Amino acid sequence: xxxxxxxxxxxxxxxxxxxxxxxxxxxxxxxxxxxxxxxxxxxxxxxxxxxxxxxxxxxxxxxxxxxxxxxxxxxxxxxxxxxxxxxxxxxxxxxxxxxxxxxxxxxxxxxxxxxxxxxxxxxxxxxxxxxxxxxxxxxxxxxxxxxxxxxxxxxxxxxxxxxxxxxxxxxxxxxxxxxxxxxxxxxxxxxxxxxxxxxxxxxxxxxxxxxxxxxxxxxxxxxxxxxxxxxxxxxxxxxxxxxxxxxxxxxxxxxxxxxxxxxxxxxxxxxxxxxxxxxxxxxxxxxxxxxxxxxxxxxxxxxxxxxxxxxxxxxxxxxxxxxxxxxxxxxxxxxxxxxxxxxxxxxxxxxxxxxxxxxxxxxxxxxxxxxxxxxxxxxxxxx
Numbered sequence: 001x002x003x004x005x006x007x008x009x010x011x012x013x014x015x016x017x018x019x020x021x022x023x024x025x026x027x028x029x030x031x032x033x034x035x036x037x038x039x040x041x042x043x044x045x046x047x048x049x050x051x052x053x054x055x056x057x058x059x060x061x062x063x064x065x066x067x068x069x070x071x072x073x074x075x076x077x078x079x080x081x082x083x084x085x086x087x088x089x090x091x092x093x094x095x096x097x098x099x100x101x102x103x104x105x106x107x108x109x110x111x112x113x114x115x116x117x118x119x120x121x122x123x124x125x126x127x128x129x130x131x132x133x134x135x136x137x138x139x140x141x142x143x144x145x146x147x148x149x150x151x152x153x154x155x156x157x158x159x160x161x162x163x164x165x166x167x168x169x170x171x172x173x174x175x176x177x178x179x180x181x182x183x184x185x186x187x188x189x190x191x192x193x194x195x196x197x198x199x200x201x202x203x204x205x206x207x208x209x210x211x212x213x214x215x216x217x218x219x220x221x222x223x224x225x226x227x228x229x230x231x232x233x234x235x236x237x238x239x240x241x242x243x244x245x246x247x248x249x250x251x252x253x254x255x256x257x258x259x260x261x262x263x264x265x266x267x268x269x270x271x272x273x274x275x276x277x278x279x280x281x282x283x284x285x286x287x288x289x290x291x292x293x294x295x296x297x298x299x300x301x302x303x304x305x306x307x308x309x310x311x312x313x314x315x316x317x318x319x320x321x322x323x324x325x326x327x328x329x330x331x332x333x334x335x336x337x338x339x340x341x342x343x344x345x346x347x348x349x350x351x352x353x354x355x356x357x358x359x360x361x362x363x364x365x366x367x368x369x370x371x372x373x374x375x376x377x378x379x380x381x382x383x
Contacts, residue, residue, distance in 0.1 A: 001086065002082035002085035003033075004032040004078050005087070006089075007089050008033075011284045012033075012040075015088065015178055016037065018178030019088070021354070022357055023358075023367070026358075029046045030046065032048075032075075033049075033051060038050060049078050072093060075087060076104075079107065080105070086154075086365065087107065094111070094141070095140050105149070106150070107149050107150060108151040109153055109154065114160040115130065118302055122303065122306040145168070145169025145170040146168070152171055152173060153172045154364055156176075162174070171364065175360050175361065176360060177352050179353055180259075189267050191270045192221050192268070193249070194297070194329065195223040195265050195271075195273065197225045198285045205276050205299065206236065206240075208325060211325075212323075213243050213326065215326050218326060218330060219247055220329065221248075223268075223269065224253065225253040225257055225261070226253075263288055266285075267294065271297055271314065272285065272295070274296055275298070275299050278301050279299065279302060281303060290348045294338070294345070295313060297328050297332055298315075299316070315332060
């Protein structure tokens with residue numbers, strides 16, 4: 001089984017570790033990854049195939065064609081080293097893969113950002129350009145699933161997988177987020193304030209958080225932890241300065257963190273703040289926060305807003321309205337707030353176990369005789 005991903009950074013290393021741990025009992029694994037990721041997961045001891053440097057920035061839709069042609073070629077070369085391959089980050093290259101000649105082995109894809117169902121399923125409106133892009137992706141999904149070399153289609157969005165399963169083609173499966181690591185049980189933790197954790201860039205909405213805190217003084221402790229994206233450092237410093245000027249006690253930890261470091265930061269906060277700008281798809285930070293019993297505050301949009309409201313994981317508000325965001329911050333950092341969400345957070349976390357993750361993978365990839373819960377295997381109809 002070849003695991004392919006030309007991107008790097010973010011949650012890639014822990015993702016790769018969880019995939020290997022789930023698949024090793026079922027198949028021999030080959031990792032086709034950039035050198036930087038291979039170096040970070042070298043302790044896994046499996047066969048590797050270097051993709052060299054990570055994929056450059058995807059760029060505009062007018063300039064990305066050559067890059068996607070190259071990615072498809074790398075996938076073809078890497079896939080030949082196994083009996084089948086799973087592309088771990090196929091959203092962009094999908095439009096190229098449907099034009100490729102048939103691959104010599106079966107190919108499965110993991111998609112992170114399907115959106116055409118957002119209005120019907122979640123009540124989230126898309127702009128005209130967003131709707132066009134979303135429908136074009138849906139068209140590409142339909143074409144790809146009818147290919148003879150298409151093994152399975154995975155999505156982290158359960159609703160998207162369910163809808164795909166009603167159409168003809170390669171079967172579609174909901175893939176739960178890979179299981180989250182655990183903190184030592186004997187660690188003493190005192191919760192206070194809130195935390196923003198993860199890769200830091202403009203999409204994460206720190207300016208929206210600064211707008212909310214600037215309305216009027218709110219004595220709150222805020223940890224901002226994560227590595228800034230290239231070029232974002234000055235803007236990050238500016239937004240942190242704004243929040244400090246409003247009276248917030250901001251602890252900026254602008255560097256790379258291990259998965260354990262991130263979990264510890266989440267576990268020491270009263271709430272996790274995810275004011276992401278119209279974020280599409282799932283959030284690893286959401287699952288991590290729930291795993292350590294920390295309520296979340298998100299922008300009321302798409303899958304994230306839906307999950308927080310449906311499962312009672314915290315609060316989903318319009319983060320573009322500073323007053324709403326500020327009020328939610330105050331509510332979730334009250335001493336008694338976390339107790340109201342504790343049972344919901346634990347129940348949600350129980351959906352993302354190692355066993356459920358492995359079962360979904362095994363079902364989609366046709367590996368072993370794994371017992372798969374009905375909600376995991378939403379296989380599509382006959383081709």
